[in-house]
Amino acid sequence: MIDRRVADVHEAVSGITDGAVLLVGGFGNSGIPAYLCDAVLDLGVKDLTIVNNNGGSGETDVAALIRENRVRKLICSYPRASNSHWFSRRWSEGTLELEVIPQGTMSERMRAAGAGLGGFFTPTGADTELANGKETRLINGRLHVFEEPLPGDFALVRADLADRWGNLTYHSAARNFGPTMCTAATTTIVEVREFVELGDLDPEHIITPGIFVDRVVAVGAPTLMPKSA
Amino acid sequence: MTQTHFVHGWSIDQVAARIAQDIPDGSFVNLGIGQPTKVGDALPADREILLHSENGILGMGPTPTPDQFDPELINAGKMAVTLLTGGSYFHHTDSFMIMRGGHLDISVLGAYEVSVNGDLANWSTGDPTHPPAVGGAMDLAVGAKAVFAMLTHTTKDGRSKIVRECSYPLTASHVVDRIYTNLAVIAVQSDGLHVVERAPGVSAEFLTAATEAPLVQC
Numbered sequence: 172m173i174d175r176r177v178a179d180v181h182e183a184v185s186g187i188t189d190g191a192v193l194l195v196g197g198f199g200n201s202g203i204p205a206y207l208c209d210a211v212l213d214l215g216v217k218d219l220t221i222v223n224n225n226g227g228s229g230e231t232d233v234a235a236l237i238r239e240n241r242v243r244k245l246i247c248s249y250p251r252a253s254n255s256h257w258f259s260r261r262w263s264e265g266t267l268e269l270e271v272i273p274q275g276t277m278s279e280r281m282r283a284a285g286a287g288l289g290g291f292f293t294p295t296g297a298d299t300e301l302a303n304g305k306e307t308r309l310i311n312g313r314l315h316v317f318e319e320p321l322p323g324d325f326a327l328v329r330a331d332l333a334d335r336w337g338n339l340t341y342h343s344a345a346r347n348f349g350p351t352m353c354t355a356a357t358t359t360i361v362e363v364r365e366f367v368e369l370g371d372l373d374p375e376h377i378i379t380p381g382i383f384v385d386r387v388v389a390v391g392a393p394t395l396m397p398k399s400a
Numbered sequence: 401m402t403q404t405h406f407v408h409g410w411s412i413d414q415v416a417a418r419i420a421q422d423i424p425d426g427s428f429v430n431l432g433i434g435q436p437t438k439v440g441d442a443l444p445a446d447r448e449i450l451l452h453s454e455n456g457i458l459g460m461g462p463t464p465t466p467d468q469f470d471p472e473l474i475n476a477g478k479m480a481v482t483l484l485t486g487g488s489y490f491h492h493t494d495s496f497m498i499m500r501g502g503h504l505d506i507s508v509l510g511a512y513e514v515s516v517n518g519d520l521a522n523w524s525t526g527d528p529t530h531p532p533a534v535g536g537a538m539d540l541a542v543g544a545k546a547v548f549a550m551l552t553h554t555t556k557d558g559r560s561k562i563v564r565e566c567s568y569p570l571t572a573s574h575v576v577d578r579i580y581t582n583l584a585v586i587a588v589q590s591d592g593l594h595v596v597e598r599a600p601g602v603s604a605e606f607l608t609a610a611t612e613a614p615l616v617q618c
Contacts, residue, residue: 344472345472346489347455350492
């Protein structure tokens with residue numbers, strides 16, 4: 172019998188150890204796995220490498236992990252936000268290493284990891300300082316840079332609904348990095364709004380099939396709100 | 401004080417409207433963070449133009465009313481938006497496939513500088529005390545069929561942002577097709593920068609003086 176469901180967030184994040192590479196979903200606050208991040212904080216692990224599009228905001232989730240000095244390295248495309256003060260502080264202090272990569276390259280590097288590829292050539296960033304130290308090649312007359320896969324030890328993802336096989340649907344723009352990150356980690360951990368019975372998800376509407384999911388926990392509605400215009 | 405302080409040309413809203421005028425019916429368009437978002441408010445109502453947002457939205461609509469508000473439905477600038485009827489959601493890798501794979505017709509990007517050969521600098525001032533942050537800028541610059549740069553023609557102290565060679569770190573080289581500033585619309589061509597239109601009250605002589613890069617006047 173296949174049952175990916177776990178009882179609570181603490182069981183969901185068990186096994187994450189010091190030095191782990193965590194792929195953390197979300198774009199800004201949309202799709203951030205806030206409950207799982209809180210559980211990682213409670214776990215007390217440190218020296219984490221976090222792959223997330225941003226550098227956290229306010230006092231919660233990724234920002235809280237950075238504030239509590241649990242993060243050794245952040246890999247992201249855009250660390251700055253109006254309230255990313257903990258990222259700014261730790262980076263300025265020199266206690267948080269930062270690797271900035273173009274957003275599409277970050278996503279595609281994780282896709283490559285999930286797809287079993289050894290990397291790829293892309294023109295994005297090829298003629299910029301972000302290609303420094305990387306292999307470049309002219310392909311059809313255009314400069315490309317080689318990018319390696321970006322796998323995680325764990326992926327922490329927020330989805331909307333899950334069944335016991337770990338099949339997932341997502342809600343609106345909270346989908347963002349989730350489906351790719353689910354494929355790219357050794358262990359994929361997903362928080363969802365609620366569980367449904369096997370067969371309740373329309374197979375035509377399942378976005379992530381359960382083969383990519385190891386543990387899923389039901390946590391209710393998202394807690395975070397975006398800026399309003 | 402330089403002479404540029406006394407000629408303002410178009411307002412930002414007018415530049416946005418001028419850009420919107422150049423976006424054909426049926427286009428798929430990404431509007432960058434900052435000034436380019438204003439183009440969305442200026443799109444002609446009689447054209448069907450679909451806006452893409454890097455976080456996985458095609459057919460992005462305006463700011464929600466309170467009863468439309470979805471806390472997870474945001475744009476690239478993390479502001480709440482809506483989805484038009486017929487719009488779609490997709491995950492990040494597909495979204496950047498749209499951007500990097502040449503599927504967008506037009507990308508409108510803000511810029512610090514644009515060079516005579518279409519090099520774009522819009523992601524970093526090179527200040528080592530500021531953490532680097534690139535987001536989707538390089539993907540948009542490299543991947544769209546056409547790149548429009550939207551910027552003020554000069555810095556606050558009167559220095560031209562249309563230059564022979566970018567002084568800021570490049571976002572991408574040879575990518576900008578059109579430059580829209582408060583003073584002029586300029587086409588980037590293989591033989592140089594061609595002025596398409598000058599803002600009202602801007603003479604050819606004034607524009608040439610305000611621009612470091614050589615211009616072919618209309």
